[in-house]
Amino acid sequence: MTGTPGAAATRNGEAPERSPSCSPSYDLMGKVMLLGDSGVGKTCFLIQFKDGAFLSGTFIATVGIDFRNKVVTVDGMRVKLQIWDTAGQERFRSVTHAYYRDAQALLLLYDITNKSSFDNIRAWLTEIHEYAQRDVVIMLLGNKADVSSERMIRSEDGEMLAREYGVPFMETSAKTGMNVELAFLAIAKELKYRAGRQANEPSFQIRDYVESQKKRPSCCSFL
């Protein structure tokens, strides 16, 4: 485990800021958590977004929780995303629950080649409703979309589950980068919209935005 809620520093050496200091290099900050079963690709997803790289080779399960920061610019506003990578293993659940409370957004991943990771999404959503803020932004992501030959979950099933819970959905690949940046940009746009919402401002619909922007793997229509 590498930190507690509000701890000063973690393994990657960055300090989890709570509020902007004298001259912040961003306009808004949001805390995002990556959730999902062990092995679905949360750490790779974060590293692809942060560094544009893919960690292949031996799988090393996350222990406890870790985080990285990245600033993205949406509609001229710099949004600092503080992204927490959680351990998917059951034995770390009580540690990660403590972090849900002040998260503004949750990216919930399953692995399209692993049926149980998809079946467990309902349990994850139950947990989220128990521990997270009521208005937390949730996005469902079917990761490893590059491995079409081992696909176990149809894209349509992901879409259907997401519709049932009223959350945006897309398939992603931490390996090729497909839709990785889009997931975070959509979250940043939603946070920006929420922070600056004014009575006469046209509303931002994250589900419509994701639907209009997402890339679909060419592999899955035959399933």
Ligand SMILES: Nc1nc2c(ncn2[C@@H]2O[C@H](COP(=O)(O)OP(=O)(O)OP(=O)(O)O)[C@@H](O)[C@H]2O)c(=O)[nH]1
């Ligand atoms: N082909 C492919 N492999 C992936 C992808 N994302 C992750 N992997 C592989 O899946 C394995 C698990 O990835 P991790 O990112 O460590 O999984 P995790 O969800 O962080 O796992 P925990 O830390 O135990 O919760 C690794 O061997 C990765 O190389 C992807 O999009 N495509």
